[in-house]
Amino acid sequence: MNGILASSGPTALWYLARGSGVVAMLLLTAAVALGIVTSVRWSSPRWPRFVVEFLHRNVALLTVVFLVIHIATVVVDGFAPIGWKDAVLPFASAYRPLWLGLGAVAFDLILALVATSLLRHRIGHRTWRVLHWFAYVCWPVAMVHGLGTGTDTKVGVVLIVNVVCVVAVLAAVWWRLAVGWPARTGVRVAALGVSIVAPVALAIWLVSGPLAAGWARTAGTPQRLLTSSSGVAAASGQPAGTSRSGPSLPSAPFSATVSGTSAQSQPDAAGRITIQLSTTLSGGVSGSLDVELRGRPLETGGVLLDQGTVGLGPTSQPDVYHGRVTALRGSELLADVRADSGAALEVDMRLTVDHSTNRVSGSLRAASPDDESREGETESD
Numbered sequence: 118m119n120g121i122l123a124s125s126g127p128t129a130l131w132y133l134a135r136g137s138g139v140v141a142m143l144l145l146t147a148a149v150a151l152g153i154v155t156s157v158r159w160s161s162p163r164w165p166r167f168v169v170e171f172l173h174r175n176v177a178l179l180t181v182v183f184l185v186i187h188i189a190t191v192v193v194d195g196f197a198p199i200g201w202k203d204a205v206l207p208f209a210s211a212y213r214p215l216w217l218g219l220g221a222v223a224f225d226l227i228l229a230l231v232a233t234s235l236l237r238h239r240i241g242h243r244t245w246r247v248l249h250w251f252a253y254v255c256w257p258v259a260m261v262h263g264l265g266t267g268t269d270t271k272v273g274v275v276l277i278v279n280v281v282c283v284v285a286v287l288a289a290v291w292w293r294l295a296v297g298w299p300a301r302t303g304v305r306v307a308a309l310g311v312s313i314v315a316p317v318a319l320a321i322w323l324v325s326g327p328l329a330a331g332w333a334r335t336a337g338t339p340q341r342l343l344t345s346s347s348g349v350a351a352a353s354g355q356p357a358g359t360s361r362s363g364p365s366l367p368s369a370p371f372s373a374t375v376s377g378t379s380a381q382s383q384p385d386a387a388g389r390i391t392i393q394l395s396t397t398l399s400g401g402v403s404g405s406l407d408v409e410l411r412g413r414p415l416e417t418g419g420v421l422l423d424q425g426t427v428g429l430g431p432t433s434q435p436d437v438y439h440g441r442v443t444a445l446r447g448s449e450l451l452a453d454v455r456a457d458s459g460a461a462l463e464v465d466m467r468l469t470v471d472h473s474t475n476r477v478s479g480s481l482r483a484a485s486p487d488d489e490s491r492e493g494e495t496e497s498d
Contacts, residue, residue: 131441134190135269139278141183142263145227146282148177149256150289152249157296174234181231184224195411195424198339213337216265223259226251256286257315265336270327271459283316333457365431366404369462370484374400377477379470389423390414394468394477397432405435406466406481408450410442427452429464429483438462448479453486461486 151173158166188204191197199217203210205225208218230252237245260282269275290312294305326332377396384390394408407428413421425442427450428435440454450466463486468479 130190130194134187134194137183137187141180141187142282144176144180144183145256145259146285148180149252150285152252153289153293211339213266216262216336219258220262223255223262226255264327287312371402372482373398373402375406375479375481379475379477388413396477404431427454429454
């Protein structure tokens with residue numbers, strides 16, 4: 118028996134991608150609010166006008182920095198099939214094309230705003246001012262992109278952040294509409310109406326869409342990242358990993374024996390290979406475990422892992438839980454997997470491959486993230 122792995126890859130990229138996206142949204146919200154303050158030429162002894170303008174400009178530039186970090190980490194991480202072109206070409210991605218496309222639109226608008234601001238003295242103040250109105254379009258487009266594409270939309274902290282952003286922009290817009298009243302009453306009333314209807318429509322869409330069961334499938338998540346039946350399970354009130362038509366995984370923690378086959382691809386142009394482990398669970402648990410490892414081959418027969426994905430579920434729903442490899446220790450793999458309903462498992466796999474027959478054998482233990490029964494447990498490889 119031989120170990121199949123050598124070392125782990127940069128799994129922190131996925132967390133950085135998600136965190137930088139949230140920070141970018143907060144900064145964009147601040148930039149829009151400060152832009153509104155600047156537009157009415159507001160100032161005070163403590164906050165001279167030049168300070169407000171300085172903050173607005175630098176917050177906007179910092180937004181671009183975090184957007185670049187967000188895009189780069191999403192692309193480099195490679196967990197979702199998102200390429201560099203998807204950042205600037207809207208609606209062409211294989212991953213949630215509509216909602217990711219809105220992010221590309223928002224990014225293109227921000228780039229245009231930055232470019233026209235740098236060329237402000239060449240294009241004239243009036244032209245720059247007209248183009249700068251696109252900032253008011255960019256913010257809601259970015260908000261909908263984050264809610265529709267983000268995998269953390271249902272997380273309480275992320276929801277609170279989005280609510281804070283909406284409230285901040287609404288407060289700034291209403292304050293702007295109040296300044297100078299009643300001049301151009303018709304325009305102000307129309308804008309006020311839109312500012313009331315839009316958040317209500319956003320809330321209705323959020324409840325019926327991103328917060329509803331099965332959104333990952335509806336949003337356009339590729340099949341390999343998508344569980345085939347978890348939306349049905351969540352909608353019926355069953356926990357993830359159950360099915361009315363077949364057996365389910367037991368409640369965590371549980372253990373199982375793993376057996377199956379291994380297949381290895383030829384090196385690609387960059388010298389990277391893919392190892393596919395297709396296995397079944399037994400020993401009191403009926404299910405399947407699929408592991409895909411991508412990296413560079415080693416002389417010892419293993420692979421220096423760049424990325425690893427895991428699919429776990431009962432036989433009738435083989436990919437209810439899906440996630441990524443988080444750590445490697447010789448033939449031991451650790452993974453965090455999650456169902457679309459929000460249920461999560463920490464999976465500890467001890468797998469070996471007989472390279473003469475390409476047979477995989479080993480064991481699996483799954484526990485809830487807050488299950489302390491894993492601590493102190495050891496097994497021999």
